[in-house]
Amino acid sequence: xxxxxxxxxxxxxxxxxxxxxxxxxxxxxxxxxxxxxxxxxxxxxxxxxxxxxxxxxxxxxxxxxxxxxxxxxxxxxxxxxxxxxxxxxxxxxxxxxxxxxxxxxxxxxxxxxxxxxxxxxxxxxxxxxxxxxxxxxxxxxxxxxxxxxxxxxxxxxxxxxxxxxxxxxxxxxxxxxxxxxxxxxxxxxxxxxxxxxxxxxxxxxxxxxxxxxxxxxxxxxxxxxxxxxxxxxxxxxxxxxxxxxxxxxxxxxxxxxxxxxxxxxxxxxxxxxxxxxxxxxxxxxxxxxxxxxxxxxxxxxxxxxxxxxxxxxxxxxxxxxxxxxxxxxxxxxxxxxxxxxxxxxxxxxxxxxxxxxxxxxxxxxxxxxxxxxxxxxxxxxxxxxxxxxxxxxxxxxxxxxxxxxxxxxxxxxxxxxxxxxxxxxxxxxxxxxxxxxxxxxxxxxxxxxxxxxxxxxxxxxxxxxxxxxxxxxxxxxxxxxxxxxxxxxxxxxxxxxxxxxxxxxxxxxxxxxxxxxxxxxxxxxxxxxxxxxxxxxxxxxxxxxxxxxxxxxxxxxxxxxxxxxxxxxxxxxxxxxxxxxxxxxxxxxxxxxxxxxxxxxxxxxxxxxxxxxxxxxxxxxxxxxxxxxxxxxxxxxxxxxxxxxxxxxxxxxxxxxxxxxxxxxxxxxxxxxxxxxxxxxxxx
Amino acid sequence: xxxxxxxxxxxxxxxxxxxxxxxxxxxxxxxxxxxxxxxxxxxxxxxxxxxxxxxxxxxxxxxxxxxxxxxxxxxxxxxxxxxxxxxxxxxxxxxxxxxxxxxxxxxxxxxxxxxxxxxxxxxxxxxxxxxxxxxxxxxxxxxxxxxxxxxxxxxxxxxxxxxxxxxxxxxxxxxxxxxxxx
Amino acid sequence: xxxxxxxxxxxxxxxxxxxxxxxxxxxxxxxxxxxxxxxxxxxxxxxxxxxxxxxxxxxxxxxxxxxxxxxxxxxxxxxxxxxxxxxxxxxxxxxxxxxxx
Numbered sequence: 031x032x033x034x035x036x037x038x039x040x041x042x043x044x045x046x047x048x049x050x051x052x053x054x055x056x057x058x059x060x061x062x063x064x065x066x067x068x069x070x071x072x073x074x075x076x077x078x079x080x081x082x083x084x085x086x087x088x089x090x091x092x093x094x095x096x097x098x099x100x101x102x103x104x105x106x107x108x109x110x111x112x113x114x115x116x117x118x119x120x121x122x123x124x125x126x127x128x129x130x131x132x133x134x135x136x137x138x139x140x141x142x143x144x145x146x147x148x149x150x151x152x153x154x155x156x157x158x159x160x161x162x163x164x165x166x167x168x169x170x171x172x173x174x175x176x177x178x179x180x181x182x183x184x185x186x187x188x189x190x191x192x193x194x195x196x197x198x199x200x201x202x203x204x205x206x207x208x209x210x211x212x213x214x215x216x217x218x219x220x221x222x223x224x225x226x227x228x229x230x231x232x233x234x235x236x237x238x239x240x241x242x243x244x245x246x247x248x249x250x251x252x253x254x255x256x257x258x259x260x261x262x263x264x265x266x267x268x269x270x271x272x273x274x275x276x277x278x279x280x281x282x283x284x285x286x287x288x289x290x291x292x293x294x295x296x297x298x299x300x301x302x303x304x305x306x307x308x309x310x311x312x313x314x315x316x317x318x319x320x321x322x323x324x325x326x327x328x329x330x331x332x333x334x335x336x337x338x339x340x341x342x343x344x345x346x347x348x349x350x351x352x353x354x355x356x357x358x359x360x361x362x363x364x365x366x367x368x369x370x371x372x373x374x375x376x377x378x379x380x381x382x383x384x385x386x387x388x389x390x391x392x393x394x395x396x397x398x399x400x401x402x403x404x405x406x407x408x409x410x411x412x413x414x415x416x417x418x419x420x421x422x423x424x425x426x427x428x429x430x431x432x433x434x435x436x437x438x439x440x441x442x443x444x445x446x447x448x449x450x451x452x453x454x455x456x457x458x459x460x461x462x463x464x465x466x467x468x469x470x471x472x473x474x475x476x477x478x479x480x481x482x483x484x485x486x487x488x489x490x491x492x493x494x495x496x497x498x499x500x501x502x503x504x505x506x507x508x509x510x511x512x513x514x515x516x517x518x519x520x521x522x523x524x525x526x527x528x529x530x531x532x533x534x535x536x537x538x539x540x541x542x543x544x545x546x547x548x549x550x551x552x553x554x555x556x557x558x559x560x561x562x563x564x565x566x567x568x569x570x571x572x573x574x575x576x577x578x579x580x581x582x583x584x585x586x587x588x589x590x591x592x593x594x595x596x597x598x599x600x601x602x603x604x605x606x607x608x609x610x611x612x613x614x615x616x617x618x619x620x621x622x623x624x625x626x627x628x629x630x631x632x633x634x635x636x637x638x639x640x641x642x643x644x645x646x647x648x649x650x651x652x653x654x655x656x657x658x659x660x661x662x663x664x665x666x667x668x669x670x671x672x673x674x675x676x677x678x679x680x681x682x683x684x685x686x687x688x689x690x691x692x693x694x695x696x697x698x699x700x701x702x703x704x705x706x707x708x709x710x711x712x713x714x
Numbered sequence: 715x716x717x718x719x720x721x722x723x724x725x726x727x728x729x730x731x732x733x734x735x736x737x738x739x740x741x742x743x744x745x746x747x748x749x750x751x752x753x754x755x756x757x758x759x760x761x762x763x764x765x766x767x768x769x770x771x772x773x774x775x776x777x778x779x780x781x782x783x784x785x786x787x788x789x790x791x792x793x794x795x796x797x798x799x800x801x802x803x804x805x806x807x808x809x810x811x812x813x814x815x816x817x818x819x820x821x822x823x824x825x826x827x828x829x830x831x832x833x834x835x836x837x838x839x840x841x842x843x844x845x846x847x848x849x850x851x852x853x854x855x856x857x858x859x860x861x862x863x864x865x866x867x868x869x870x871x872x873x874x875x876x877x878x879x880x881x882x883x884x885x886x887x888x889x890x891x892x893x894x895x896x
Numbered sequence: 897x898x899x900x901x902x903x904x905x906x907x908x909x910x911x912x913x914x915x916x917x918x919x920x921x922x923x924x925x926x927x928x929x930x931x932x933x934x935x936x937x938x939x940x941x942x943x944x945x946x947x948x949x950x951x952x953x954x955x956x957x958x959x960x961x962x963x964x965x966x967x968x969x970x971x972x973x974x975x976x977x978x979x980x981x982x983x984x985x986x987x988x989x990x991x992x993x994x995x996x997x
Contacts, residue, residue: 784929787978
């Protein structure tokens with residue numbers, strides 16, 4: 031009974047936590063566009079959400095999952111249920127999202143203070159929070175899909191928030207289209223699952239001994255307790271989910287929207303494109319994890335690994351501050367997918383959580399830097415790109431607090447000890463090595479590549495830090511007279527970044543800074559994961575990774591701090607490959623966008639010339655028919671009527687002649703009739 | 715052929731011929747005066763039909779009354795009308811009148827046909843009248859009988875007609891008054 | 897004696913002549929004459945048949961009535977003709993068509 035009451039309470043808290051941002055969005059929608067209060071409405075809502083989420087988290091974490099559902103609607107015999115599912119995974123994400131959203135909201139109140147449409151901004155932001163929070167707690171695939179779409183939609187709104195900028199509009203279009211590809215995959219997967227299992231319920235489907243876990247593939251037939259179908263459909267469903275994950279979590283080949291999405295406000299990038307929305311893909315993978323077995327997991331691992339490596343190499347050469355962070359995000363997401371692929375379920379989600387904090391932190395830092403650069407630009411009327419790191423430098427003296435938290439965030443990203451990043455990333459690497467053990471050389475390539483990626487990460491992070499915070503302020507070289515008034519910003523800036531910086535350190539997750547296995551978060555999630563064996567990798571890998579990382583860090587520091595030091599050749603193939611982001615955008619442009627556009631113009635041509643032509647022909651034919659009928663109407667129908675009329679008229683005229691007022695004529699007529707009657711009488 | 719019969723044919727001829735002339739004549743004065751002849755011939759025919767009183771009445775009323783009236787009317791109706799009428803062509807047969815002529819002719823044929831078919835001389839009641847001696851003989855005097863019948867059997871029609879005559883008299887007088895006085 | 901048929905034929909001839917006059921004449925007085933002819937034809941019939949009613953003399957008496965009525969009719973008709981002439985300056989019945997629509 032107490033349990034029951036407890037779970038009711040938790041469910042109420044959850045509903046409140048989810049609904050509050052929606053409520054805030056509604057209020058903001060009703061507020062004037064320039065309202066000062068919009069930001070605080072959203073912030074208070076998300077603060078309350080955060081507190082409630084923490085309460086729910088405390089109640090559910092490592093306890094029995096709470097699952098409540100109600101009949102939503104009935105189709106024939108099938109009752110579609112809707113409800114809430116609170117298990118370790120969902121409450122973790124619930125807390126994580128609200129916890130990340132809170133500093134971002136606070137930060138946004140300052141960051142967007144001078145925007146003309148801030149009430150709209152907070153409307154969208156709150157709406158996004160609502161969608162994301164709802165996404166993580168719902169228990170039905172249908173609802174999941176609905177909120178999945180809403181997340182994509184609100185992300186679309188936020189990326190294109192500055193809708194007067196052409197690039198922003200292009201970017202949100204791109205993001206939306208990419209996400210739609212994933213949505214189609216998810217929808218097909220849901221439909222296939224429903225066809226096979228006759229339920230949308232996540233618990234029934236994906237629980238430890240759920241329907242999915244019990245179904246097997248035998249002789250090319252996919253057999254489940256509720257029915258069977260050819261095995262190909264199982265692969266299609268997996269492919270659909272993979273597509274959805276790849277689109278949402280920016281995995282190769284659908285990752286290209288994420289760097290472009292940086293056109294949105296930086297706070298949005300921090301919340302959505304670093305911490306929460308992109309994590310939705312990984313979260314989906316976590317939800318439907320039992321579906322993936324064997325080869326499918328390997329595909330995941332390969333994709334994740336490749337994405338991580340590719341994104342890291344691209345991040346090496348980019349000059350746009352946010353773009354570097356975006357590629358870093360893609361890379362880290364690749365790590366998470368890789369972890370899922372190698373069976374490191376818990377590590378993956380662990381990394382998701384830690385990454386959310388430090389990447390959000392880094393984005394907020396970037397936001398501050400860009401904000402200040404924007405100030406400088408506007409103050410001095412300069413024609414520069416405020417996000418170009420080649421123009422920055424030496425900012426550590428001007429933005430000291432920002433610098434400190436940025437260093438913490440970077441170290442976490444690199445994964446050096448004492449940070450949260452170390453715990454999660456090393457977990458992934460170790461488990462990847464364990465996974466590859468006993469497999470062929472080709473499989474060994476994956477952990478090696480991951481290892482390489484983490485060193486590359488160290489390098490590009492250092493490059494970024496050095497270019498932004500160390501050395502001289504390179505802007506002054508081009509514009510020596512520029513006045514510089516830069517500072518860390520008010521409490522609304524400082525508080526969130528300090529808060530997030532604290533979250534990037536190890537004590538939040540584990541009291542043992544060197545072993546991921548002791549992290550409470552990790553152990554809370556391992557129930558779903560696999561073995562945890564002790565092996566030599568547990569000592570070798572961290573040491574190896576960190577020593578080389580430190581070496582790379584130092585090397586990068588040396589390379590970039592010396593003004594006339596070593597310079598990379600900027601014309602080599604590898605450089606161009608990296609700088610142009612592996613030409614993927616160009617490839618898409620050439621092989622996807624252009625053909626599609628050409629197809630569009632072809633279909634447009636067909637539409638214009640064939641279908642419209644046909645329609646015009648029809649129009650003309652019907653015009654002729656109309657004319658013909660009009661003619662017929664006029665000449666035949668009307669003519670008939672006229673004929674009738676004239677007949678009647680002539681009869682009338684004829685009859686009128688008898689009514690001519692001549693009395694003798696009347697008499698004559700009468701006599702004729704009498705005579706006729708007489709004659710008839712005689713003759714007959 | 716008895717004298718009576720000869721007389722009958724003669725009178726009939728005069729009546730029909732004069733009537734035809736009156737009909738064909740465009741001249742109003744001539745038709746009026748020829749109508750006199752017709753009426754006189756008819757009076758003769760009435761006598762031949764053994765109705766001398768009627769014949770006398772015919773002469774008195776028609777010739778003495780009606781014709782004088784007609785002449786008065788003709789005289790009062792102005793000169794212009796007469797002139798116009800007299801200018802018209804006097805033709806017995808004109809194309810305009812052909813339908814009327816045809817009609818009259820056909821009517822006549824039909825009537826003759828009816829009369830012949832009816833065979834009026836052999837009607838039952840005529841035969842009865844002959845057998846019951848209810849037939850007027852040429853030497854019978856019917857005037858007193860008519861007078862008695864008028865005052866007894868046909869008193870009501872007689873009185874009605876007298877009232878009608880009075881009404882007609884007053885009406886005619888009223889109609890022929892000059893309009894200004896109304 | 898003269899047979900009834902002879903009288904009937906004469907009266908029919910007179911009747912038809914009167915009819916012809918009534919139909920064709922453009923002069924109200926001549927039409928009146930036509931009417932009188934028709935009446936006389938009728939009276940001739942009455943008189944002819946009245947020969948076979950010695951007691952009641954119905955034929956002759958009704959012939960008398962008819963003559964009297966004809967006189968009255970003529971008087972009224974002539975009064976009307978005079979009025980018409982005064983108003984329309986014509987006695988052609990075909991020209992008197994004010995009631996025509």
